[in-house]
Amino acid sequence: MLELLKKEILLANQGLEKYDLVTFTWGNVSGYDPSSGNIVIKPSGVPYEKLNITDMVVVSLDGTIVEGSLKPSSDTPTHIELYKAFPGVRGIVHTHSDWGTAWAQAGKGIPCAGTTQADYFYGEIPCTRRLTKEEIETDYEKCTGDVIIETFKDINPLEVPGVVVHGHAPFAWGQSPASALHNAVVLEKTAKMTFLSHQLAGNEQPEVLDDYVLNKHYERKHGKNAYYGQS
Amino acid sequence: MLELLKKEILLANQGLEKYDLVTFTWGNVSGYDPSSGNIVIKPSGVPYEKLNITDMVVVSLDGTIVEGSLKPSSDTPTHIELYKAFPGVRGIVHTHSDWGTAWAQAGKGIPCAGTTQADYFYGEIPCTRRLTKEEIETDYEKCTGDVIIETFKDINPLEVPGVVVHGHAPFAWGQSPASALHNAVVLEKTAKMTFLSHQLAGNEQPEVLDDYVLNKHYERKHGKNAYYGQS
Amino acid sequence: MLELLKKEILLANQGLEKYDLVTFTWGNVSGYDPSSGNIVIKPSGVPYEKLNITDMVVVSLDGTIVEGSLKPSSDTPTHIELYKAFPGVRGIVHTHSDWGTAWAQAGKGIPCAGTTQADYFYGEIPCTRRLTKEEIETDYEKCTGDVIIETFKDINPLEVPGVVVHGHAPFAWGQSPASALHNAVVLEKTAKMTFLSHQLAGNEQPEVLDDYVLNKHYERKHGKNAYYGQS
Amino acid sequence: MLELLKKEILLANQGLEKYDLVTFTWGNVSGYDPSSGNIVIKPSGVPYEKLNITDMVVVSLDGTIVEGSLKPSSDTPTHIELYKAFPGVRGIVHTHSDWGTAWAQAGKGIPCAGTTQADYFYGEIPCTRRLTKEEIETDYEKCTGDVIIETFKDINPLEVPGVVVHGHAPFAWGQSPASALHNAVVLEKTAKMTFLSHQLAGNEQPEVLDDYVLNKHYERKHGKNAYYGQS
Numbered sequence: 001m002l003e004l005l006k007k008e009i010l011l012a013n014q015g016l017e018k019y020d021l022v023t024f025t026w027g028n029v030s031g032y033d034p035s036s037g038n039i040v041i042k043p044s045g046v047p048y049e050k051l052n053i054t055d056m057v058v059v060s061l062d063g064t065i066v067e068g069s070l071k072p073s074s075d076t077p078t079h080i081e082l083y084k085a086f087p088g089v090r091g092i093v094h095t096h097s098d099w100g101t102a103w104a105q106a107g108k109g110i111p112c113a114g115t116t117q118a119d120y121f122y123g124e125i126p127c128t129r130r131l132t133k134e135e136i137e138t139d140y141e142k143c144t145g146d147v148i149i150e151t152f153k154d155i156n157p158l159e160v161p162g163v164v165v166h167g168h169a170p171f172a173w174g175q176s177p178a179s180a181l182h183n184a185v186v187l188e189k190t191a192k193m194t195f196l197s198h199q200l201a202g203n204e205q206p207e208v209l210d211d212y213v214l215n216k217h218y219e220r221k222h223g224k225n226a227y228y229g230q231s
Numbered sequence: 232m233l234e235l236l237k238k239e240i241l242l243a244n245q246g247l248e249k250y251d252l253v254t255f256t257w258g259n260v261s262g263y264d265p266s267s268g269n270i271v272i273k274p275s276g277v278p279y280e281k282l283n284i285t286d287m288v289v290v291s292l293d294g295t296i297v298e299g300s301l302k303p304s305s306d307t308p309t310h311i312e313l314y315k316a317f318p319g320v321r322g323i324v325h326t327h328s329d330w331g332t333a334w335a336q337a338g339k340g341i342p343c344a345g346t347t348q349a350d351y352f353y354g355e356i357p358c359t360r361r362l363t364k365e366e367i368e369t370d371y372e373k374c375t376g377d378v379i380i381e382t383f384k385d386i387n388p389l390e391v392p393g394v395v396v397h398g399h400a401p402f403a404w405g406q407s408p409a410s411a412l413h414n415a416v417v418l419e420k421t422a423k424m425t426f427l428s429h430q431l432a433g434n435e436q437p438e439v440l441d442d443y444v445l446n447k448h449y450e451r452k453h454g455k456n457a458y459y460g461q462s
Numbered sequence: 463m464l465e466l467l468k469k470e471i472l473l474a475n476q477g478l479e480k481y482d483l484v485t486f487t488w489g490n491v492s493g494y495d496p497s498s499g500n501i502v503i504k505p506s507g508v509p510y511e512k513l514n515i516t517d518m519v520v521v522s523l524d525g526t527i528v529e530g531s532l533k534p535s536s537d538t539p540t541h542i543e544l545y546k547a548f549p550g551v552r553g554i555v556h557t558h559s560d561w562g563t564a565w566a567q568a569g570k571g572i573p574c575a576g577t578t579q580a581d582y583f584y585g586e587i588p589c590t591r592r593l594t595k596e597e598i599e600t601d602y603e604k605c606t607g608d609v610i611i612e613t614f615k616d617i618n619p620l621e622v623p624g625v626v627v628h629g630h631a632p633f634a635w636g637q638s639p640a641s642a643l644h645n646a647v648v649l650e651k652t653a654k655m656t657f658l659s660h661q662l663a664g665n666e667q668p669e670v671l672d673d674y675v676l677n678k679h680y681e682r683k684h685g686k687n688a689y690y691g692q693s
Numbered sequence: 694m695l696e697l698l699k700k701e702i703l704l705a706n707q708g709l710e711k712y713d714l715v716t717f718t719w720g721n722v723s724g725y726d727p728s729s730g731n732i733v734i735k736p737s738g739v740p741y742e743k744l745n746i747t748d749m750v751v752v753s754l755d756g757t758i759v760e761g762s763l764k765p766s767s768d769t770p771t772h773i774e775l776y777k778a779f780p781g782v783r784g785i786v787h788t789h790s791d792w793g794t795a796w797a798q799a800g801k802g803i804p805c806a807g808t809t810q811a812d813y814f815y816g817e818i819p820c821t822r823r824l825t826k827e828e829i830e831t832d833y834e835k836c837t838g839d840v841i842i843e844t845f846k847d848i849n850p851l852e853v854p855g856v857v858v859h860g861h862a863p864f865a866w867g868q869s870p871a872s873a874l875h876n877a878v879v880l881e882k883t884a885k886m887t888f889l890s891h892q893l894a895g896n897e898q899p900e901v902l903d904d905y906v907l908n909k910h911y912e913r914k915h916g917k918n919a920y921y922g923q924s
Contacts, residue, residue: 023651024644026578045691074682074690096578098651102658105576107669114336115399116257116327133674140678167671168577182255189254189329195658196333196426207338209398212364216371220305228305229276345798346861347719347789413717420716420791427795427888438800440860443826447833451767459767460738485882486875488809507922536913536921558809560882564889567807569900595905602909629902630808657889 001067002040005031005177006056008091009040012177016095017048019185027095028073031177032083034090037061039083043070074141081145082173086157091177093184096169099191103127104164110190112209113197117190118217119228120183122159125190126151130166144168159218162187232298233271236262236408237287239322240271243408247326248279250416258326259304262408263314265321268292270314274301305372312376313404317388322408324415327400330422334358335395341421343440344428348421349448350459351414353390356421357382361397375399390449393418463529464502467493467639468518470553471502474639478557479510481647489557490535493639494545496552499523501545505532536603543607544635548619553639555646558631561653565589566626572652574671575659579652580679581690582645584621587652588613592628606630621680624649694760695733698724698870699749701784702733705870709788710741712878720788721766724870725776727783730754732776736763767834774838775866779850784870786877789862792884796820797857803883805902806890810883811910812921813876815852818883819844823859837861852911855880 012029016022025048030041040056057068061080065072073079079092103110103125110125112118117125128147135143148163148171161183162172170191172184201207221228243260247253256279261272271287288299292311296303304310310323334341334356341356343349348356359378366374379394379402392414393403401422403415432438452459474491478484487510492503502518519530523542527534535541541554565572565587572587574580579587590609597605610625610633623645624634632653634646663669683690705722709715718741723734733749750761754773758765766772772785796803796818803818805811810818821840828836841856841864854876855865863884865877894900914921 023647043692071689071692096651096655098654099658101576101578101655102662105655105659105669106662108662113398114332116332130672131675133672136672136674136678140682167575167669167675185254189327193327193329193332193336195662196330197336199430199661200333200337200339200426207336207398210361210364210367212367213362213398216367220371230274230302344860345794347794416716420789423791424789424794424798427792428798430892431795431799431801431888438798438860441823441826441829443829444824444860447829451833461736461764485878505923533920533923558882558886560886561889563807563809563886564893567886567890567900568893570893592903593906595903598903598905598909602913629806629900629906657893661892 002033002036002038002058003053005033005040006053008177009042009056010051010053012091012093012181013042013051014048015178015181016093016184019181019188021095021097021184021188022048023096027093027097028075029091029093029177029181030073030076030079031091032089038066039079041072041076041079043068044073046070075144077139077141078145078148078171081142082148082171085145085149086152086173088158088175089173090175091180092171092173093177093180094169094171095184095188097184097188097191099195100164100170100188101168102195103191104169105167107166109164110187110194112214113194113207114190114209115213115217116193117186118209118214119221120186121162121190122156122218123214125160125162125164125187126155127164128166159222233264233267233269233289234284236264236271237284239408240273240287241282241284243322243324243412244273244282245279246409246412247324247415250412250419252326252328252415252419253279254327258324258328259306260322260324260408260412261304261307261310262322263320269297270310272303272307272310274299275304277301306375308370308372309376309379309402312373313379313402316376316380317383317404319389319406320404321406322411323402323404324408324411325400325402326415326419328415328419328422330426331395331401331419332399333426334422335400336398338397340395341418341425343445344425344438345421345440346444346448347424348417349440349445350452351417352393352421353387353449354445356391356393356395356418357386358395359397390453464495464498464500464520465515467495467502468515470639471504471518472513472515474553474555474643475504475513476510477640477643478555478646481643481650483557483559483646483650484510485558489555489559490537491553491555491639491643492535492538492541493553494551500528501541503534503538503541505530506535508532537606539601539603540607540610540633543604544610544633547607547611548614548635550620550637551635552637553642554633554635555639555642556631556633557646557650559646559650559653561657562626562632562650563630564657565653566631567629569628571626572649572656574676575656575669576652576671577675577679578655579648580671580676581683582648583624583652584618584680585676587622587624587626587649588617589626590628695726695729695731695751696746698726698733699746701870702735702749703744703746705784705786705874706735706744707741708871708874709786709877712874712881714788714790714877714881715741716789720786720790721768722784722786722870722874723766723769723772724784725782731759732772734765734769734772736761737766739763768837770832770834771838771841771864774835775841775864778838778842779845779866781851781868782866783868784873785864785866786873787862787864788877788881790877790881790884792888793857793863793881794861795888796884797862798860800859802857803880803887805907806887806900807883807902808906808910809886810879811902811907812914813879814855814883815849815911816907818853818855818857818880819848820857821859852915
């Protein structure tokens with residue numbers, strides 16, 4: 001079942017290494033199939049170069065394993081919460097990529113300091129609040145999803161397709177697994193560029209893009225009258 | 232038509248990846264043919280590894296597509312303005328390379344802090360002013376060209392073959408597409424080196440090269456009595 | 463003798479290059495065989511790409527060469543002290559990896575600023591005190607081991623499997639040579655991430671992970687009820 | 694003539710790319726043959742991948758081209774001055790490597806902050822003074838050599854085999870071309886590590902290695918009783 005989605009998830013997981021977003025098995029990609037209501041996700045702790053299409057795990061939105069002999073990623077409950085709360089999201093990526101994780105560790109969102117970010121994210125990539133002791137100790141991975149959702153209560157997740165989790169690392173998503181991977185790469189690039197530009201500004205009053213530039217760049221790629229690319 | 236120039240543009244666009252200046256399709260190279268008055272430019276949003284010579288788009292200086300079935304780069308109006316204003320320029324490169332973009336995001340020109348930059352740029356690589364709301368909303372890409380031209384009103388663009396656009400990213404140019412690519416690489420290298428040397432100086436009173444060293448280095452490569460290289 | 467362990471040590475030494483932890487011959491891996499009481503270690507100054515299984519040197523815990531025609535790593539006395547003091551350790555890695563060495567040179571331990579470190583290290587990766595003049599001049603490599611052991615007088619070395627030696631560089635260890643290599647890679651990654659997050663915080667009051675997050679992450683990988691991975 | 698030395702120089706020049714010390718043709722290696730009193734040096738502006746053994750240029754210590762159809766490196770007069778002033782030096786490397794050049798641009802020597810540097814450099818890698826206007830305008834490349842020699846008036850160049858030239862970039866040397874290349878790699882590595890450790894210290898009172906550690910490390914590799922490696 002879901003052979004096409006499994007193939008997409010396999011490719012996107014392999015893409016984590018291609019784009020230098022992961023060390024060892026520190027990342028995972030999932031995809032959501034709205035017709036069956038199931039997700040396909042990477043098995044836990046399996047190296048990317050050993051992954052086969054038959055290793056992919058199919059899980060329902062209540063967390064039941066529907067198909068697969070391996071355990072799904074330990075982050076599966078986070079993915080599930082996000083799919084339930086964010087309509088239109090069809091792919092989710094989690095990594096510990098170097099520069100994005102640095103912002104997460106600093107407990108700071110990545111401000112939109114340039115058009116590189118504005119082309120894909122409609123503003124700052126936010127940082128969640130810290131999880132409480134109780135959230136950590138009761139249902140950690142589910143609560144990681146919840147705190148992301150809370151962060152997006154006034155933000156459209158399709159317009160800002162990523163986040164850094166306080167003290168942890170980035171999550172990114174999109175309308176397909178490939179698009180989620182794409183956004184994870186953008187997040188890492190812009191995390192690096194904006195780290196550097198903030199250092200140049202001496203960490204004092206770093207530059208943020210004017211709203212009208214943000215609007216223009218986001219709209220020329222994603223708006224009704226988008227004119228970037230061939231379609 | 233313009234087969235030779237198309238070949239040069241194809242090679243220079245592939246060079247963006249070779250020199251690690253681009254992620255995805257975040258960069259483009261064009262070339263200008265003075266005899267026909269046309270430019271050849273990369274099509275919009277096409278990955279470099281899929282580019283063929285027949286994908287190159289020929290555009291006249293009034294923006295009309297003269298040949299090609301694909302849409303030209305969305306930055307084409309910027310390229311056109313620069314060719315019209317900067318006599319002698321035959322190639323233009325635009326990238327979102329990491330270190331150059333950091334300076335653009337910080338809204339700062341790259342001071343000439345060493346001979347590496349002085350060998351190719353006769354002084355600081357300037358940063359443009361911010362575009363106004365009106366410029367962004369009316370004719371964004373053309374105005375990006377205009378603000379670069381304004382920045383060079385007292386600078387010879389053949390002596391300082393590059394710029395960082397405020398909140399955006401670098402443009403570089405040269406007397407051929409290959410030379411424009413070369414200058415884009417130098418801009419990125421010197422953006423990194425001078426970021427680092429400014430950090431060492433604690434962002435206070437960073438070093439700038441003495442004028443007489445700048446003159447010497449620029450002249451030994453580009454002056455009348457240049458003595459670098461084999462010719 | 464010890465053919466299996468020699469093979470593991472050869473592979474782990476080659477892994478130093480694969481994971482970009484070494485320049486020239488600036489690193490070495492050893493393994494301990496509790497049944498014979500001997501260790502297997504890289505020969506001194508031999509490039510990784512020229513290493514053969516027969517080059518591995520077998521040394522007893524009193525420092526006698528038991529087998530091998532080459533001189534063992536000059537750091538052998540440090541390895542020996544650690545094996546004698548840290549029960550359960552079966553592999554040790556020493557490198558001069560860039561980011562870990564930067565912390566060592568700064569004389570600072572790597573605080574646990576995120577879950578990436580918490581997944582493998584139960585808290586800060588400590589920095590030793592400086593060695594005294596007498597320690598340096600009498601039995602330098604042995605004293606390097608002693609100062610590490612002193613640093614761990616209140617830390618369980620199996621829970622914090624690494625250290626940076628003041629003014630020198632990292633050591634990491636584990637319950638096998640492969641695990642020691644793994645921990646050396648984690649140390650280098652987290653040294654980079656936490657360098658970056660501290661810079662973002664302006665070196666003032668950098669973030670440290672809450673204890674309950676540290677506990678949770680360490681336990682979900684290493685605790686009694688660990689649920690990461692397939693076993 | 695000097696076929697063996699030409700081969701060494703060819704290999705060492707190719708090594709500049711292997712060790713990621715150069716962009717384009719921004720670096721050169723020479724070697725000195727004491728019996729003939731000639732040097733072999735890279736031709737100016739020729740890409741490393743196109744270099745053949747027959748391209749190497751033989752130059753006498755008075756600057757006369759003894760053999761070769763190509764122009765020697767424009768930095769040849771610097772190399773010549775160093776060979777004349779530094780007895781025992783048989784190879785010289787010049788690069789614009791990123792991190793070393795950052796220190797040169799900052800006008801700062803690289804302090805000996807750790808054993809990585811101490812293993813090869815007996816203390817700080819110094820920075821020259823700025824060249825005067827007159828020096829630049831009369832005999833620039835020769836004066837670059839002179840200012841290096843002036844910097845070493847109280848330093849043994851065989852014990853500190855490298856320097857950063859103010860506002861310019863590193864030079865390194867050794868008792869053979871291969872050893873000069875080796876020292877250029879060490880200089881770049883330690884330039885990076887010490888940049889990072891200084892940032893960690895907030896640029897305030899950065900750590901410097903104690904003299905007795907410096908002595909120990911330098912001596913265990915280069916002293917009379919050296920015990921690193923197999924010989």
